[in-house]
Amino acid sequence: MSATTSAPALAGRPQSDRGWRRFATITLTLAKNEFKVRYFGSVLGYLWSLMRPLMVFGVLYVVFTHVVRFGGDIQNYPLKLLLAIVLWSFFAEATGQSIASLVQREGLLRKVPFPPAVIPLSVALTSSFNLGLNLVVVIVFVLVTGIAPALSWLELLPLLLLLIALTVAVSMLLAVLYVPFRDMAPIWEVATQMLFWGTPIIYVIETVPKGAREILMANPLAAIIEQARHAMIDPSAPSAAASSGGAVRLLIPLAVVAILLALSLVLYRRARSTLAERL
Amino acid sequence: MAGEPQAAAITVEHVSKRFRVPKERYGTLKERALHGFRRGGYETLEGLHDVSFSVQPGEFFGVVGRNGSGKSTLLKCLAGIYSTDEGSIRVDGRMSTFIELGVGFNPDLAAEDNVVLNAILLGLSPSEARRRVDAVIDFAELREFKDMKLKNYSSGMYVRLAFAVMIQVDAEVLLIDEVLAVGDAAFQHKCYREFNRMREDGRTILFVTHDMSAVNRFCHRALLLERGRVVSMGIPHEVSGEYLAVNFRHERKVDATEATDPLRDRAAFIAEAWFEDERGERVEFLTQGQSCVCRVRVEINWELHDPTFVLAIESEGGARVFATSSAWLGQETGSFTAGEQVVFSVTFDNPLAPGRYYISPQVTLLTGPQAGVVDRRDRAAATVVTGTDDDGALVSIPHDFTLERISARELSA
Numbered sequence A: 001m002s003a004t005t006s007a008p009a010l011a012g013r014p015q016s017d018r019g020w021r022r023f024a025t026i027t028l029t030l031a032k033n034e035f036k037v038r039y040f041g042s043v044l045g046y047l048w049s050l051m052r053p054l055m056v057f058g059v060l061y062v063v064f065t066h067v068v069r070f071g072g073d074i075q076n077y078p079l080k081l082l083l084a085i086v087l088w089s090f091f092a093e094a095t096g097q098s099i100a101s102l103v104q105r106e107g108l109l110r111k112v113p114f115p116p117a118v119i120p121l122s123v124a125l126t127s128s129f130n131l132g133l134n135l136v137v138v139i140v141f142v143l144v145t146g147i148a149p150a151l152s153w154l155e156l157l158p159l160l161l162l163l164i165a166l167t168v169a170v171s172m173l174l175a176v177l178y179v180p181f182r183d184m185a186p187i188w189e190v191a192t193q194m195l196f197w198g199t200p201i202i203y204v205i206e207t208v209p210k211g212a213r214e215i216l217m218a219n220p221l222a223a224i225i226e227q228a229r230h231a232m233i234d235p236s237a238p239s240a241a242a243s244s245g246g247a248v249r250l251l252i253p254l255a256v257v258a259i260l261l262a263l264s265l266v267l268y269r270r271a272r273s274t275l276a277e278r279l
Numbered sequence B: 001m002a003g004e005p006q007a008a009a010i011t012v013e014h015v016s017k018r019f020r021v022p023k024e025r026y027g028t029l030k031e032r033a034l035h036g037f038r039r040g041g042y043e044t045l046e047g048l049h050d051v052s053f054s055v056q057p058g059e060f061f062g063v064v065g066r067n068g069s070g071k072s073t074l075l076k077c078l079a080g081i082y083s084t085d086e087g088s089i090r091v092d093g094r095m096s097t098f099i100e101l102g103v104g105f106n107p108d109l110a111a112e113d114n115v116v117l118n119a120i121l122l123g124l125s126p127s128e129a130r131r132r133v134d135a136v137i138d139f140a141e142l143r144e145f146k147d148m149k150l151k152n153y154s155s156g157m158y159v160r161l162a163f164a165v166m167i168q169v170d171a172e173v174l175l176i177d178e179v180l181a182v183g184d185a186a187f188q189h190k191c192y193r194e195f196n197r198m199r200e201d202g203r204t205i206l207f208v209t210h211d212m213s214a215v216n217r218f219c220h221r222a223l224l225l226e227r228g229r230v231v232s233m234g235i236p237h238e239v240s241g242e243y244l245a246v247n248f249r250h251e252r253k254v255d256a257t258e259a260t261d262p263l264r265d266r267a268a269f270i271a272e273a274w275f276e277d278e279r280g281e282r283v284e285f286l287t288q289g290q291s292c293v294c295r296v297r298v299e300i301n302w303e304l305h306d307p308t309f310v311l312a313i314e315s316e317g318g319a320r321v322f323a324t325s326s327a328w329l330g331q332e333t334g335s336f337t338a339g340e341q342v343v344f345s346v347t348f349d350n351p352l353a354p355g356r357y358y359i360s361p362q363v364t365l366l367t368g369p370q371a372g373v374v375d376r377r378d379r380a381a382a383t384v385v386t387g388t389d390d391d392g393a394l395v396s397i398p399h400d401f402t403l404e405r406i407s408a409r410e411l412s413a
Helices: A016-040 A045-067 A077-098 A118-145 A151-178 A184-197 A210-216 A220-232 A240-244 A247-271 B029-035 B071-079 B111-121 B126-139 B155-168 B185-200 B212-218 B236-259 B408-412
Strands: B010-022 B042-055 B060-065 B086-091 B095-098 B173-177 B204-209 B221-226 B229-234 B268-276 B285-287 B291-300 B308-315 B320-325 B341-349 B355-365 B372-376 B381-386
Touching (some): A045 A118, A077 A118, A118 A151, A151 A184, A151 A220, A151 A247, B010 B071, B042 B086, B060 B071, B060 B212, B060 B236, B071 B086, B071 B095, B071 B173, B111 B126, B155 B185, B204 B212, B268 B355, B268 B372, B268 B381, B308 B341
Parallel strands (some): B060 B204, B095 B173, B285 B381
Antiparallel strands (some): B010 B086, B221 B229, B268 B291, B291 B341, B355 B381
């Protein structure tokens, strides 16, 4: 042993001084690269990703307005449907792709020191880029239909932030739970289906009986989608506050997002030091 | 802090790392639900045990050990990828970890994007990374392939690019894990040159490897790990000698089990073979240039007339470095009766280059009705030669090297 070990430690753990910047840089770079691969890799790149929500929209639209004869009396039903599907697709895509992301990126996690939360975060971020592009399409449709832009559209920003926060929290939780529980993927698939029908995407919240409505509105996705519809497409539709039975009740979906976020932060903080060896 | 000793670049104090391996692994929620959430038994594997050392600024420090000795675990603990169970690790200065070349390379992206990503992962900021893209691509000599997707690169191009990124990352403390295991001879040569440059630049480098010649060449000091414990630490030559000895001891066990082979039902049986140093003591390793003896003990089971005793020395790679036999004596070895034993010896000044060598003895009958091999034992004993003269050749022949200069004027005259 050398004599200098008694000298005071000048530095803490590696990179601790630049920890947050490094965290953000890696997340952003991974997300940008993934986005590039997806959209510049093939000629139709972005078109393909746009096709998916549009196709889902098309199918649901035809089925529910022409076959089941639903939504006829709902104002601007096609637009509402499109907006809801774009928002939902973001959530479903990001969470579905995050779930195995930590395990898939094992090689990286075992060889470079960086916080594991970067991986699901970067997946969610790539999906947010996509969400941004899809929203442009929604706005084009809305304008074409003849709805004039209104100040209330600005509400979309906090709603999107909330949606991204929820998606990030769920993505991070799923990814870290997948490490010990490899059957999380099929479980989440079923859960996604249930969530889809439990969220006012193809139906609207007014058609839900009163008692059930308030329960449904505890789902943050329902609150976000209904409020987005109210703000952007149909001001006559009930706002999230109105459908949950009072603005105070909106604290429930907010609390759900906050709890999920806090839970994921706690889990990552705990898992950070041992995750690499458990993959 | 004037007057006080300079702070170490890396300080490792009493570090222990255990891996908990569950005896029954429940990989799914379903299994967990069926078996309950009770804790199954865990088996504890000791990855590192009470490891302490420090590396001074500007030092090139080697960590050697066999596979599974804990050297990669140590590196990952230093890098912060694994947490430690006990002890403390301090790193002073900006650190970069190279556990694998080209970490995070995405085959679907062009060289430039990959260089930026890789450099960021290795610790550069995005602007630093982008500024160095050109230098990296020029060093890798890949300018005309800059926009090609990485999946279309040959493996050689890939490695060149990855290495070029690595040397552009100018951290003060570098952790390097067997990066040299890849690439062809020319590439390795380039790596060595860069290593020398980094060494001269005064970077602090911790280098994990089992390439002893690299340790001897670059490292100021080295540390030998065996089963997660520090076995020795000090001058590279001594440590690498001990490493070879540890390895050898391990192989010996395998040999010993083979020695119980019951094929004694033959006229002569090669019972054992061993090496002795110049003092006549059995040794497991030899020093280059010193006198040594190979001895082989043969048990005679039946009557034998004029057997020939052969001895060959083989290198690790299977090359026959040297062979001799009792036939060179120019006289009969005589008649032997059952129950007798013969020990034959070959004494020589050891010209072997550092590395592992084996004795393969043989007893044959050259004439008579039973002409043929009586007994042979391939690699009956092994030795490890240590020394400084490691130039890749098998033997080092005593020689003179002269240099004569002939001027142009003399040539034209």
